[in-house]
Amino acid sequence: MRIVVPAGGIGGARFLRGLKAALANGSPDTDEQITVNNITVIGNTGDDITLFGLRICPDLDTVMYTLGGGIDEERGWGRVDETFTVKEELAAYGMKPTWFGLGDRDTATHIVRAQMIAAGFPLSAVTEALCDRWQPGVRLLPMTDDQVETHVVVDDGQGRRAIHFQEWWIRHRAALPAEQIISVGADAAEPAPGVLAAIAEADAVILPPSNPVVSVGSILNVPGIREAMVAKTVVGVSPIIGGAPVRGMADACLTAIGVETGAGAVAEHLGSDLLDGWLVDEADAGTEVEGIEVRSRPLYMSDPASTEAIARAAVDLAVELAGRGPEGEATRG
Template sequence: MTRVVVLAGGVGGSRFCLGLRAALEGRVDAAAPASGFDIVVNTGDDLWLSGVRLQPDVDSIVYALAGVNDTERGWGRAGDSERVNSELQEWRAGWPWFTLGDLDLGTHLARTGWLREGSTPTQVIERMSARWPLGARLLPMTDAEVDTRVVLEDGRVMHFQEWWTRHRAALRPARFENPGIDAVVPAPGVLEALAAADLVLIAPSNPVVSIGPILAVPGIHDAVRSARGRVVGVSPIIGGRVVRGMADVCLSAIGVETSALAVAAHYGARSGGGLLDDWLIAEEDAASAADIARVGIRPVVTPLWMRDAATSAALAEAALQTAGH
């Protein structure tokens, strides 16, 4: 049985995890048991709002695997309404530019109640996962609160969600911070999952604010680097452009060019103290393959667009085959 661990966050991460589940399930037959599948999820996007705890990346992946996500918006529940959100705005509560759907709010209320009763985020996610057959085990990167803050060039500081959702990343960031992250520990099961993994996958999520916080939790970067199996990353850049969102602004803030080559170099080759053995790049970026190889990472050219379930599964299958699984 192949043990697979994925580091993921955001819409790109949820789509890739859907594809990976389909690819693994497609390999199951009477002679081959189902493969293990763990997802270490970014919790840097988390925040308190109107008295409830939100975990956007956790919810995006849970909803996607459960088949109840809003595929048009890319976040939230399908068929949701916004009656409660409208009432909150009448009370001038919360953020008028941050919509909480009614079904989504039900999730936040349940989570907050469990947290108030003493459950950890890990235990909360276990309870959430019991509702639907997700086909994967979700693990938060840490049980501590290390929300992402954006320090702007003019010195102002705001929560990542305000910068991302309200300002659409239009305000120039100087850096991103997760206050207190140096003192936290990985959530229970994370290091054990990585140690037992036959394959570690880095999803095509935002390298700075989705994958970055996961790797910043003490112990996780080293656990990935020392994994017994191969570490395969999937480029979030296609043809020199971000696939979704404003990841290019995030990359610029840390001095990384928006290219498949630059992001590969940012993660680094495992042979040189970095993380990657292999790096899946789009056909549009094939010209950079030789340069990626010179960094010490094996480039694999394959279609990266996840337009539907079939193309997402094909990408995940390519990642599995790259690692020899």
């Protein structure tokens, strides 16, 4: 079974760890033994930023570190046993910005990436080279090799202006009301090599509980990706439980684009042309969205076992829907 997962940072990475486990352990309901080589992750690069001459790809790195065993489990981002000497020294020189959490171990990753990009390698090749070390057990592709940056239009009382998503997210903790969220460069971007082929060959696309606006949304903004997914069985895991984000500040993003922070509203926003199935938490049992099969089950990824069970439920729902959908066919008796 081949699965494509468009993923953001922490939520996506943790879900992927559960999905790897679910596939590696086989799925009892599908009675199918599946290897970990069948997951292609399309990583969000809209959060990427260039700071101090380093090219930083927070979401790609979070996926890579999480699946490769290098993540700081408590923070959810960055390297375990991390130190922040370079960051402190840069601040001592008066270098700005000071709000970005640049770790020393992490800095080496960004130096390698910046060097390879300066040498002319596309981000997809750089990501593959970095994964050579981390062996994440999935194929990790950036959504695009082109530069797409998520900017947020804010009004801080001194007038409207667009700031980089990272500045809004980290420096302002998404507390500065956002009037608009823009994928700068998305219109002209092309999916990275392998992205469309992976979707075409996939048995299912599973949307992890990543931020639906700036993570999954950014990926879907790259021309061609959403269209390719529409032709597939797509099952999503709601990142909203009981009207609040499971983690992070997705509500601020949803508000900015005029979408209610609700499990059903997010599914509607993603669209019934795209989504075939939608898992919501038991707190949202009874949610109905026209054209989408909604199932409720516990959705808190509180430990590896619960995360694996959520991933397995998503896979099972995809298999079920593929078996009865108009474009699918029953694959087992």
